Amino acid sequence: MAKAPVLTPQAEDFPRWYQDLINKAELADNGPVRGTMVIRPYGYGLWERMQQEMDARIKAAGALNAYFPLFIPQSYLTREAEHVEGFAPELAVVTHGGGKELEEPVVVRPTSETIINDYFSKWVQSYRDLPLLINQWANVVRWEMRPRVFLRTTEFLWQEGHTAHATYEDARDYAAHIHRNVYADFMENVLAIDVVLGRKTPRERFAGAVNTLTLEGMMGDGKALQMGTSHELGTNFSKAFNTTYLSKEGRQELAWQTSWGSSTRMVGGLIMSHGDDAGLRVPPRLAPVQAVVLAIKGDDAVLAKVREIGERLTAAGVRVQVDDRTDTPFGRRAVDWELKGVPVRIEVGPRDLEAGTAMLARRIAGGKEPVRIESLAELLPKVLEEDQALLLKQSRDRREARTSDVSTVTEAAEAANAGGWARIPWATLGQEGEAVLAEQAVSVRCLIAEDGSVPESDDEPGAVAVVGRAY
């Protein structure tokens, strides 16, 4: 009799597989208030590593971290017309504080453009104060009607960057810099997720932006996930909040602004990009635990050896965990590490010791073979880099294999509904075709230029729309 699978197979029911994996790998639980989530230690460990890698890139881009309040006066949101229209339906409103009804209700931030501009307008006086480059790691709240853990949650964790610049060009270039050198670099080189970099159509733009740059990843079921966005805000918010500066020439000028965000949704993207029927597969450069050293049995020589291997690998710069919980059956522990997607398992039992070897099980490339214990410290960094590259290749191959070039709106919808993406000339599709697709829950994920770069305007000649269903 075949063993019952640990997870619902992907091919049977992808959303169910996703939820199973999150439960069994102990990544998260649903919170008691609808749409909220509890991020468990292993899931939070993934997010912490994302934060570290992102934070280093954000700082390298010159932005400094700061913290703005959770509570925003309701009136602030109404100052930018499109912004309030976009966010009003999703707001959580605090009406009582300290046992009393508040004179003005406050909203829990859905994003911080408004409150941050209130301070930018005080801090920015002269051209010398620009560019002002701020980032914030915070929780935000957007009331979700159809919540799904990590992907759409009422509360989520994210970073939001907010900047002010002296000129349109400087703001535009900075938004593009974040898009390419922070987000794409992180997603491709750490998350090992292939992303298409493009420009949102006016319909899909952030509420209050004049241009939204996006990174779209293809998940295991062929649907798209918006992994992060970088917006040019033009002078929309600086007008609303009077964020002006005195130029070198002595004139009062409006500041040009950007904002950009990425969130715990990336954890969902990680799962749906790299997971398989045995569980998660974590790219080595991200993995909080890159290698686990398992004692098969609790005898003293084995326990001493796994600890020694752990120390040697740590010294070689590998993030290691030693699993010496031999009161839990070995098989159960092995399945658990597989579920959690730790890239490499090193298994040591009494017979291995005699032979001077350990079993090396590779979660990403697959396979299991004996290797000499002395060679592990040299071998592992190479194995991990191989596996990192393999994950990115698999992600890229999938996107290429499941994207087709089409020339009609009907074909585009068919491709999307068959679990893939379509490329269609934007001149053929247009905003009307986009509206037709929307009726079938198919959307333009982004526009790309003819040469694959990011279009510089909404109507760049030769631009191609990438179309698909999305999370």
Place this chain on the structure above:
Amino acid sequence: MAKAPVLTPQAEDFPRWYQDLINKAELADNGPVRGTMVIRPYGYGLWERMQQEMDARIKAAGALNAYFPLFIPQSYLTREAEHVEGFAPELAVVTHGGGKELEEPVVVRPTSETIINDYFSKWVQSYRDLPLLINQWANVVRWEMRPRVFLRTTEFLWQEGHTAHATYEDARDYAAHIHRNVYADFMENVLAIDVVLGRKTPRERFAGAVNTLTLEGMMGDGKALQMGTSHELGTNFSKAFNTTYLSKEGRQELAWQTSWGSSTRMVGGLIMSHGDDAGLRVPPRLAPVQAVVLAIKGDDAVLAKVREIGERLTAAGVRVQVDDRTDTPFGRRAVDWELKGVPVRIEVGPRDLEAGTAMLARRIAGGKEPVRIESLAELLPKVLEEDQALLLKQSRDRREARTSDVSTVTEAAEAANAGGWARIPWATLGQEGEAVLAEQAVSVRCLIAEDGSVPESDDEPGAVAVVGRAY
């Protein structure tokens, strides 16, 4: 004519000095919703360094980070009677979400014991699951009637640890371990703040705890600041949430719990411990910028030299910032770095270059003298460690000089009102004396044992009460 002081002098008006410093050193602003704050990049940089140092100690204590929701169903808080009584007056309540009135209002977490226990009760099944050691970095909200930036704010940032143990002894020892090896170690060795470790009286205990351990620091004006607390919760919350486990002997047992927290209030403590009339003084081990290298003038040789010094000191492990903003007058920049409390300034002008020297200005020990540029990389780490030790010594000396032993309640109140602390036998003071002091806004900061250690019970013979006014 003497220059106007940058800050209101401490001796003239300490609270005003505190507020001036926070504004002028660009640490924080008041938020638009009463009692909230905007933490500006330099202030947030201090908090980030606190987080790094604390997080390493928390992880060394075996706790793992996780994240629980901001929103807690109102009914959860009522399950533990003392807890709800303590927090009900401070709650912010969300009544509307997604455009509708909610069926059950939700509260914004004032602390997370209740929601975390809801999950502990699911996760903890067997003795094998214990101890369960969790920490969370998060924002919390407690509606503040008399807000003061960093010290009492409606929203603040903190870490809150929550643990479950199989036995009373294990929980008690863990709360003490956090108190001593995480909090006291960090405060003394990084913040350079002398803290008295003691036990809270029943009156001052956390709502829902059976024992609260505290760390009390003496501020520049002789008042006390509670810098952090570690609580034994007994089985109060495990009873309320049915957090039980199957023991080795096969019995269902209640888990024993702890919780412990420290917050952005520590930034306020840092300012009030080490600040002087020229601004903040940041202990070198904490400082995001330990040394700033200033170009006095914008000539090419000077600029090249300050950058070279910056690189050399960075290579020597010093956290350095190069200040080459020579379009701002040198004097203004020097005052600004003094305000921000950067431990060491290295000032380089054309004349220094000729002599092969730079001026070394020490913010903490004071003084300014020329030093050979080649010796800087060797000299600086020593200077920084000296300054670190000096700050702790000054903090300790102040506490000792301004603490007096008294034998009556009247004397205790006098000592507190004169700007210091009193030590009085707890047997003399007692809960009645404590109530009398409370009428004058004087409180028992903690009880300490005769030998200076932390008392093991509320009525330990020979215990001494440390009494003072507090923030």
